[in-house]
Amino acid sequence: MKNTAQPLLEEYQLGDLTLKNRVVMASLTRGRATNAGLVPTPLMAEYYAQRASAGLILSEGTWVSAKSIGFINVPGIYTQEQVEGWKLVTQAVHANGGLIFSQLGHVGSVSHPDFFGGELPAGPSAINPQTRSFTPDGFKDSLTPREFTVAEIKQTIQDYKQAAKNAKEAGFDGVEIHAQVGMLIPQFLSLATNQRTDAYGGSIENRARIIFEILDAILEVWDSTRVAIKFTPVALSHVGIITPDEETIPIFQYILRKLSEYNLAYLQIVGPAEDLTGTPVAILQDDYFSHFRRNYRGRLMVNLGFTQESGNAIVREGTADLVSFGTPFIANPDLVERFQHNLPLAEGNQETYYTGGENGYADYPRALYNGAMAQSD
Template sequence: MTQPDQAPLFSPYALGELQLGNRVVMASMTRGRASNAALAPTELHVEYYRQRAAAGLIFTEGTWISQRAVGFINAPGLFTERQVEGWRAVTSAVHVEGGKIFAQLAHSGAVSHPDFFNGALPVAPSAVNPGLKAFTPGGFKDTVTPRAMSLEEIASTVADYGAAAKNAREAGFDGVELHAATTYLLPEFLNSALNTRDDAYGGTAENRTRIVLEVIDALIAVWGPGRVGIKISPTLAMGGFGPTDETIETYDCLVGRLNELPVSHLQVGRALNDLSGTPVAALQDTIGYYRARFNGTLIANFGFDGASANLAVASDQADLVSFAKPFIGNPDLVRRLREGLPLAESFQETYYQGGPQGYVDYPAAP
């Protein structure tokens, strides 16, 4: 019988040139603690990430690439020198503890709100309201109909991703992950209901993936091979817009192109709901579907516990497994999983805002 500390989940892994101590990954989680006008990481962030550095790899919370990318209150950015300095303190603390950390680069797109832009509309692929809620300085508010991006704005946004990637290098990160999951700008481009463009960035699977691949190219130009990854969640609904008849073709096109690029990994959010009768029923086993189609390192995300994560690695369904909520209340999650210790509960009311409480005050197991 395999002992917990000998289980595949806790074995080392070579992510390109990076040597990870185990295959437990800390997934990105927006926590809303950059409560300063500069949207810069603080000593709270340093302690939060330091406490969790035993993970084989940490992904930061979604981090804004520019002021125009902002879409959630008190989430940090990577577009000013002060933000770079704040993140440099974070990466240094993680490295002192022996950990590895990637910055996840994000643009909120249509799920932002005019409150972030002095009344100006947020930008998106097309002028389609996703029908979601934006967490603004004035609380949760309904999203509005955004303004469709011009070709010049698309090019400028790609350049913003490249600039943020350079800032991530200056801040001491080990790599970057492109946020192309959940409801943000890039998944909006990939969704044919939210992207109704008839130019080079819409209308076909190849066109819908164009901006994502342009951004990946811009990130690799900064970081080189093996230091740029991407996260996707093709089965996730976006407000009133679920996956469409074009979803599988679009993501197949994207993943096929990723196989041609020197990316570090593909992180996939799996489906936990019944997809029968939907356009993406073939993605019910989301991880297995993309395992068969992606040639590189696959990170499985969403809804795993220690047993299911270990089974995913042991059965070669995934190379690494990322955990989100369990890391909130369990800074020592790796040890708890390895030793079979019970997991502590976390407090949902402190997930997205607050100070030290519910952020850096969860104790390690005795």
């Protein structure tokens, strides 16, 4: 239905999926898979089901293999037990009328030997990403990783494919490839972390190759309209040595041109968290999402710091098709209803973002409003 006042609340056709609205719940790692098998729990199913009025839910980043781990208590989707756990989640979301994609991730070198029985994690090159990993003993500095062999790269691509297959079995409606900074894919894209001299390093085409090999493998399992990808093209700080350089814009232009041929569910772009003035990507400062809109032929989802007002505005002006909200969904399970009725938003407790068990997780209340008020809108 058309909603000119709030285009965010319009129904949206995503391939053969009908989204109730354009409000997407962004992926949120919450560290609640507190069991040895990293299996999703009934509490997680309750939490996701509470948020099913979103047009689409994106699951927290989920490991595609035991080798892809780099953060504690994050669930995987590589064992049968994990698939069974995810079934609880997808069934609960569907029972409440929602849709949910699985976000498939691998942290590459941004991990720690504590996750691998003392063995080093692997990355595109043996270069320390100079960031931190959240281990069972707290945050620890990253180390110099091993360099992936080509056979390991091929195996990793197969791991994504198997995870995508598992996501289908678990009842997800689609998958999103997690290519935010901090993850494996950007480590291949950046010259700071990729100095390979084989088919996966050097030229823009070579550094971006892994994206398309992963996509092609996943497309053997899913229709392209159920597959998406999320990038943070210009993360400036808190992400170690991967920062924008002279090749950032050209490599993304290449990636976007190629992705435009795939007819994906959508491309999700995270905005800049900081001022880009004086950086190699300064040209994007006043032309960020519209730059990606112009360079990508397909559905665009935008993210970072959006509000009811700015989310409606960017859809209304035609720059975005979908808007994802991360932190607002933590303390507002009924975010969509709050937008519908112009209700204030609750603030989440940052202490329980990544830890805390039941506290600060599925216990945030819905806003109190009565039927009469709802009908008068």
